[in-house]
Amino acid sequence: MIEPSTSSPEDRSGSPAIRVGALVPLSRPGWTEAGRHLLAGLELGAEEVNEAGGIGGRTLELVVRDTAADPQRAAAAVEELAELGVAAVAGEYHSVVARAAAGRADALAVPFLCSSAVLDELTEHDTQWVARLCPPQSRGWRLYADHLLGSGHRRIAVAAQPSVYWATGTRILRDHVLPHGGTVIELDAGALDPTALCDELVRRRATALLLLVGHPEPAMPIVTAARRDERLAGLLIGAPAGQPEFTQWATTLGADGAAVPFLRYLPERLTRLGLRVEAHLRDRLPEAPSFVAYEGYDAITVLADVLRSHGTDRKRIAAAWPHVDVEGTRGRIRFSRPSGSRVWQWAWPSLQITDRDPAHPGRFRVLSAKAQDDVAG
Known part of the structure; x- marks a missing residue:
């Protein structure tokens, strides 16, 4: 057609x-x-x-x-x-x-x-x-891993669905954080519902949860469950693939969708x-x-x-x-x-790690950035 x-x-x-x-x-x-x-x-x-x-x-x-x-x-x-x-x-x-x-x-x-x-x-x-x-994914996700390490996170959980993209992202994160004493905890987002996922986060003592899953499902239900679970009050939720960039994220999740860092390809x-x-x-x-x-x-x-x-x-x-x-x-x-x-x-466009401002979820905050640079051919 x-x-x-x-x-x-x-x-x-x-x-x-x-x-x-x-x-x-x-x-x-x-x-x-x-x-x-x-x-x-x-x-x-x-x-x-x-x-x-x-x-x-x-x-x-x-x-x-x-x-x-x-x-x-x-x-x-x-x-x-x-x-x-x-x-x-x-x-x-x-x-x-x-x-x-x-x-x-x-x-x-x-x-x-x-x-x-x-x-x-x-x-x-x-x-x-x-x-x-x-x-490429490795460039952005290594920057993201550095941001997590710089923020003090060493027990990083990933809720992932089956995909070459998500599996590659998990490997990039693991390879980057392990030499710095970090741990990547893999959780199967297909086998665990949001409540069971929260139980695992508590049991595994994760300080950060990365959403390596589709948008809007199951990403947004996972965020809602984690935000409402009092046991996870200090948990950082992250979405390196950029789900919070889009308006549907903010209009559906409201304040729950704020302070979720993601990669953004802007100067x-x-x-x-x-x-x-x-x-x-x-x-x-x-x-x-x-x-x-x-x-x-x-x-x-x-x-x-x-x-x-x-x-x-x-x-x-x-x-x-x-x-x-x-x-x-x-x-x-x-x-x-x-x-x-x-x-x-x-090689290479600018990169940002950004989130939505908790005070104004419609506004973005730049948490970390890497400016454009050129690589000779």
């Missing part, structure tokens, strides 16, 4: 539009609020490209596909988009889904610009076809472009734009720059990744191949 796109396949001059595939989770079990924000950024970016004259006078058309957090559906979407003649594919929020999309794009020789998924091993081998805007200050984009995103979203919306906009900014300078041939687009040098909403974007990276990577 062809889903809504930002323009018709042919522009007013009669020239065929340049098609770009967009992968976004717009239905459950995907994190649909993240999907809406990602799509808002992608669409705003495409609209502004077209308002500025398009790509050499040709319209940029987004061809949107809902992945619904399903890896097989995403891989099938990449195949369909390739057959439709897209110049490139962009987007996706869920790491496991993005990995499936990246693998299929690599096999089909279709350029894929991953906007938001952080799993370190996005592909099984080195590839020229895939580039990524967000930092201390947006660029001048970012501030302008923020205003436009506020006009089209029912809530404040998340970092995911900026990732979507930046993906189109990069692709438009590549299409203008290198044309629409897929091989030339892939060859252009190391030559990208463009101002995004969150800083200057350049791609390189840092040690261990199998894809072209923006």
Whole structure:
């Protein structure tokens, strides 16, 4: 099924539009609020490209596909988009889904610009076809582990669901805290209901609980149970994957959802472009734009720059990744191949550890930050 796109396949001059595939989770079990924000950024970016004259006078058309957090559906979407003649594919929020999309794009020789998924091993081998805007999971989660250690936490519980992403996160945390005398306590969020989970936290003397689970279920019921359990009054609840970023978290949990640190991919200050984009995103979203919306906009900014300078041939687009040098909403974007990276990577965008202010749950507090830095190719 062809889903809504930002323009018709042919522009007013009669020239065929340049098609770009967009992968976004717009239905459950995907994190649909993240999907809406990602799509808002992608669409705003495409609209502004077209308002500025398009790509050499040709319209940029987004061809949107809902992945619904399903890896097989995403891989099938990449195949369909390739057959439709897209110049490139962009987007996706869920790491496991993005990995499936990246693998299929690599096999089909279709350029894929991953906007938001952080799993370190996005592909099984080195590839020229895939580039990524967000930092890999290991970079952000090590910063998060340092924050926990710096706050005095040594007995850290993780409530996790089965997933390569959550299992990788658990391993990163364990490898980082064990040398500092810390312990990571693994709890099966699928086998334990929220009440039983709280009992285990008390029994295991955990001082912090990290939610490595889906949103809104079961993350929010776990938070509610832990906040209401008097035995856990001093427990820190954390969500490194970013669940508290989204408005549904605050509107559903209220004060219970405050003071839950999470990773956020934003700088201390947006660029001048970012501030302008923020205003436009506020006009089209029912809530404040998340970092995911900026990732979507930046993906189109990069692709438009590549299409203008290198044309629409897929091989030339892939060859252009190391030559990208463009101002995004969150800083200057350049791609390189840092040690261990199998894809072209923006190295590195800014990172924050943020939470919602207990006094004003609609307001964010930056607890720790790592500014943008550049790694030579």
